[in-house]
Each structure stands twice: as C-alpha cells, then as structure tokens.
Amino acid sequence: MSHRIALLSAEYPPAPGGVGDYTRQLGLALAARGHEVLVFTNHDRRFTMYDLGDNSRVQLPARSTHSDAAWGWRSWPQIAEAVASTCPDVLHIQYQTGAYAMHPAINFLPLRLSRTRQRPLIAVTAHDLLEPYLFPKAGRLRSYVTRRLLADADAVVVTNQEDALKIGALLGSRGASQAPSVIPIGTNIAVNPPVGFSRDRLRSRLGAGVRGTLIAYFGLLGRSKGVDTLVAALAQLPQQYRLVIIGGDASAPPDRAYAEAVRGQIDALGLLPRVTITGQLDEQEVSAHLLAADLVALPFADGATFRRGSLLAALAHGLPVVTTTQGSGVGGQGSNPIARRFSAGGFGVANLTPALRDGEQVLLVPPDDAGALAVAIARLAGDAALRTRLGNAAAELAALFTWERIAALHEQLYERMI
Secondary structure (H helix, E strand, O other): OOOOEEEEOOOOOOOOHHHHHHHHHHHHHHOOOOEEEEEEEEEEEEEEEEOOOOEEEOOOOOOOOOOHHHHOOOHHHHHHHHHHOOOOOOEEEOOOHHOOOOOHHHHHHHHHHHHOOOOOOOEEEEEEOHHHHHOOOOOOOHHHHHHHHHHHOOOOEEEEEEHHHHHHHHHHOOOOHOOOOEEOOOOOOOOOOOOOEEEHHHHOOOOOOOOOOEEEEEEOOOOOOOOOHHHHHOHHHHOEEEEEEEEEEEOOOOHHHHHHHHHHHHHHHHOHHHHEEEEEOOOHHHHHHHOOEEEEEEEOOOOOOOHOOOHHHHHHHHEEEEEEEEOOOOOOOOOOOOHHHHHHHOOOOOOOOOOOOOOOOEEEOOOOOOHHHHHHHHHHHHHHHHHHHHHHHHHHHHHHOEEEEEEHHHHHHHHOOO
C-alpha cells in the first residue's frame, strides 16, 4: 500500500552532511517503491519542502535571520504548517543533535504536534545519541530532553545495535512497541567514478605514484572522526606514505575549531607535502579518490559502527579498511542484558547488522592509538594478499546495506505503525 511520508531533516543536499545524504537516498528509494515522499528541511535558512515525486521545492518565509533559529522554537509553527498542508501518514524525524544546532526544540516537537488536530504518526531515527546543550550544568535535564523525543514518538529507529542497547537503557523497561527497530544505513557513494577516470593519473597528482602507499580518509573533519590520530600515525610512517582527506569541515563551531587544529597539526609535524585535503567533492569525484587509494583509515574516536556512512562507502568500493574498536566489539552483543532481552523478544537486534570481524573484513585498532594505527597501516601496505582478502570481504559485507533493502525495512515499519 502506498503512503505519504514526510522526512524531516536538518541537513539536505546541496548542504553537506551525512544525514542529509542519507535522507535523500532513503526518500528516493521509498519513492521508487511507490510512496509519496516529502522532505522538510532548511535551505538558505528558510524552511523548505521538497516533493521527491516531481522534484518541486517550496520555501516558506524566514521567521528569523538568527543563525540558530532555523531549528529553534520558531520552527514549530512552520513545521506544523507544513504538516497541516500536506497531511502525511507518517512524519519521520531524522535526528542528529548537532545538525539541529544542539537546540532542544526538535526534541519536544512530537509533544507539540500532539496538540494539533491532524497530528501524524511520528517516527524518529536516532542517527546519534548526543545530548543537546541546554545551559551549563544542565545535568540530568539533557538526558531527559533526549528521552522525551524518543518516548513521545510512535516508533524509534536506530542504525546499529549498539545504539539500540543505549536506547533500551535510556528508556528503561517498556513494552515491545517501544523497542527500537534496527535499520542500517546504506552508502551515499556508489562505485561510479567520472568518465575518463585514470587511477594512475590521480595517484600521481596526489603524490603516491606507482610505488607510494595512498591512505584515504573519507568524511567531514569532525571531532569524533579521529583524524588527529591518523595524522599522528602518518608521522610515524616512511615518506612514501601519502594521505588524502576526502571531505571538508563540518558545520558545528566545535568541529570547525577541530578542523583548524588538525591543519595546524599537519603543518607542525612537517606533513604538508604528504597530505591532501580535497574539500567537498561530488559523488563521482569521491568515488574516484577512493578507487585511487590502497587502503582506507577511519580511526573513529568513539569506535566504528554501521551508522558511519564513510565506512559503508569504503566497504562498497571493496577497499581494505583500518578502523577502531568499540566497547566489547563492533556489532557484538556481549553479555548486555538489554541485548539478550531484545534478541529473545524477536526484535532482531543482532541479525540486521553483523559484527565486524577483525582480520577477516577489516583491521581493528583501539581508538586514540596512533602507534597501533601506524602498525596496522604498515601491515596492510606490506601484504598484498591481505589487502585483496579484506577488500573482497568488504564488498560482500556491503551487499547487506542496499537502499532497496533499507527502504523495504522502512516500508514494513510504516505498515506496522499505520
């Protein structure tokens, strides 16, 4: 059955951001399955509605020129107006705390819409579980604000089982209808280099040539990405190792400060001739730069999970990856009692996103350990058979994360809600 779905996202192309790219890909995949899909977002600080059926765009008058007002309290009337004028069956909030300027207004939106006559069913995808900033020493109130959003929604989606466990702990013991659905994300970057792409020519331009080792990092320069650890690891490797940072600065002020610190670190370590920062590229150019690399290093400070689109892009390109461990193991349930309860209850927490296996699909190192990262990179660079084996396993794993499958899982969720 076809439904009208409104996806609410703080980010959306052409603005950079992984959640925006995710929203676009999900919307297009749902539209391809026959659903009517709208996107509520901001463009040039004006509330904007996209109709993915006919690619039309409608912008509402700006309520404020203040930089944080786009998703502050003033956004409520505009969202309510968009809901009233389009009457979606489901309003699906794509939630990433930083994208909403760390403002709590979006957290109370389901409660606010409950007072309207035409409140739609509301789903929330928690792309991260960072707590919004309220005021100094807000303490438990910050957790309450996050809990409020999830508890007031009709359905909660997470992109990996690690976050499902965190939400289970945050919400406490609830009925089966409150258990989060685990629906993985897909890659935003298909294997699709531009016409005329030459791997050798691009490698030469990046300083790697035939004999060098080209390490690729893909993603915005944000605080959780561990790029400072990667730069420190590069300083421990011989001169023939080159690093290409595919991406630019994130938009949040702390991330911009972090990006500036990384550039200073590169300069201070004398690595300017060995590092290229591309800035924002289109999808084809990103694909070309990934294909030019010998390996990908993604040393996330908080550990790798399948909510990282950059990790999925590397896997989809069949590249050997060095990334970081998280807790008791990426993707594993361990002995967490919430994980056992979800698994026993049939929620499939462990089934939709398999564990990353060290030495079989990727190489795993501890976060914030430049020495271990350098050793793993050198190991991959010196072992062609290992690179081939990990690259083949990566491509097989990536096949589990197609947008068609992801859209079908969302469709099942919406059917249950409606």
